[in-house]
Amino acid sequence: MVGIVDVAELAGVSVGTVSNVINGRTDRMAPATQRRVQQAIVELGYQPNLAARFLKTGVTPLIGILVPSIAYPSWSWLIREIETYAAKKYGYRVLIGNTYRDRNKELEFLKSLVSHGIRSVIIVSSTLSQRIIHDGISDQLIAVSYDRRISKDKIHKIDYVSLDHIETMHIAVGHLVENGHQRIALVTVSGKSSSRMAKIKGFLEASASAALSGSSEIIVANAMDAYGDDEMPQLGRQVAEQLVAREDRPTGIVALNDMLAIGLIVGFQRCGLKVPDDVSVIGIDDLLLSAFVSPALTSLRPPVTEMAQTLVDLIIRRLRDPKIEPQERVFIPSLARRESVAKVS
Amino acid sequence: MVGIVDVAELAGVSVGTVSNVINGRTDRMAPATQRRVQQAIVELGYQPNLAARFLKTGVTPLIGILVPSIAYPSWSWLIREIETYAAKKYGYRVLIGNTYRDRNKELEFLKSLVSHGIRSVIIVSSTLSQRIIHDGISDQLIAVSYDRRISKDKIHKIDYVSLDHIETMHIAVGHLVENGHQRIALVTVSGKSSSRMAKIKGFLEASASAALSGSSEIIVANAMDAYGDDEMPQLGRQVAEQLVAREDRPTGIVALNDMLAIGLIVGFQRCGLKVPDDVSVIGIDDLLLSAFVSPALTSLRPPVTEMAQTLVDLIIRRLRDPKIEPQERVFIPSLARRESVAKVS
DNA sequence: CTGAAAGCGCTAACAG
């Protein structure tokens, strides 16, 4: 490893001087000295040793990301955007931990962040209560939570970013009603997370105020896993197959998320129903596929890139000045249709 | 931060002793001393400072993962498995870099790994030639490549894990032929990667030896992006729509990958064809969805978990003993059908 | 304007 002393030696200056140019304290430095140092740096291919720097400064350009599973498309896309933006804008890299919504894995991951000297973490849809996060850990960690409100109290505050699930449901239901649907349903799954609860609440609100002449209902698919993240498509398909048999089945369906929407669409199609002619499905959290699987359909797409940037900006901001008040940022998805972008030869 | 000296003080021993119990050098230590140290550790909630440890030992429990994009399902699943296994088996965490197959991003990521003191990297499907990897970087990095053979020469060797694409195509074509298909096609996209080339070669070989009475063809969809990773579903759908118009269209189709397969299936269905009754589609790299989108279909599923573990094991092994000869491990996907696993309430 | 030196937390070699 080539260190700062090697650079100093080659440039014929002291290590202090080298350190100064590396860290931009170059205001009242002789230009000649500066140039010689720069030259030595490139000549030797000097790379700073971040661990040593951390040991001295207590800062390392790394952000932790705690997430149930990056194999789940909504999250993997969000995290990709986070990583890309953090690297480009701030030179930060990310350390990812898949925790499968397992409390022990979550706590272990947070501990290991501290051990690595990391002082910030983006928490995606975790089960952790504020108290747990706080217990012996988060006094060392600046956290921002995505998609889960962590109740505020005086002890500890964190930044908070999410979709406005209530408004989302109003948009979704409104769109179905506008298109003439009178029997509508929300399809969800059994595990309860705060975002799911909010979606249900929003759906009930919206369908109440829509004054449907038909019915509105909530259909809950029973997941085997606690939250069913990996089972979404299968669950959707099974719900579709059961619905097909019903005379009075809803004609407009809002799916809890994208994967569930795909399952529903495919399930209906396999039973011979046309989507969206016979039944409409709106996927929430459209991130990758649902608008594509049924391109004639409108779907609700969250501003993933913008949210990712907000998450990173909030974290960095508070890292630089921990006294800043934590914020809460809420985003609203937009009705969108994916364009076709390819030609075939 | 509570450090080793605090523990030493509380336990009434020297830092050397504390270090010894932390690192398991406890063979000829008085049990009483040992116990007191352990107690002090838990009492203070001591967590080792990994940066300081690295500074001394040159080792940090972190692996880099270079990947075009974790938003792509095949890779995000593989990486999830890698992360989970590395954490559980070895206590290693992973640092992920999305490089979008951009050479500069790739090189920057590798440099930053070195800067962080990381000495190992799993390279997923990169554009880097061996020479590039080697240039001023990989002499500091132990690398294992997934899904891309990096040509070997004497200068530098790396471990290598991939699917046997040739054999994969033999299985896929064989399966179609067994099921009576006489006109078959491989659908691929325009960007060339070594795995795509191998698949094409395998398809040609297999269909030649199958002595079809009908035709075999290769259909190339033109991606807008260099590799089209994000466009796969759209590309598949467009190919399907074009094929539907053809009288002599193939009845058995092998898709380059899972996302493309989904696009094809959905495209055919939207045009009123039944899958697999009217046309069969086999997805390679079945990781998340294709077997589900068309569950009656057989698809080729690679042993993702096993490959992930192999990648990690190879890296750790060579990290511990860099003189070990690099290996090459090739896996074969299996014909599989996804089970339904959920009930509906 | 530049050099010298202390010390971040840890490990390992050596002394007792």
Next chain:
DNA sequence: CTGTTAGCGCTTTCAG
């Protein structure tokens, strides 16, 4: 069997 200590590469204060 346990204690002492040098030093990993860096930043920063203080002298010069």
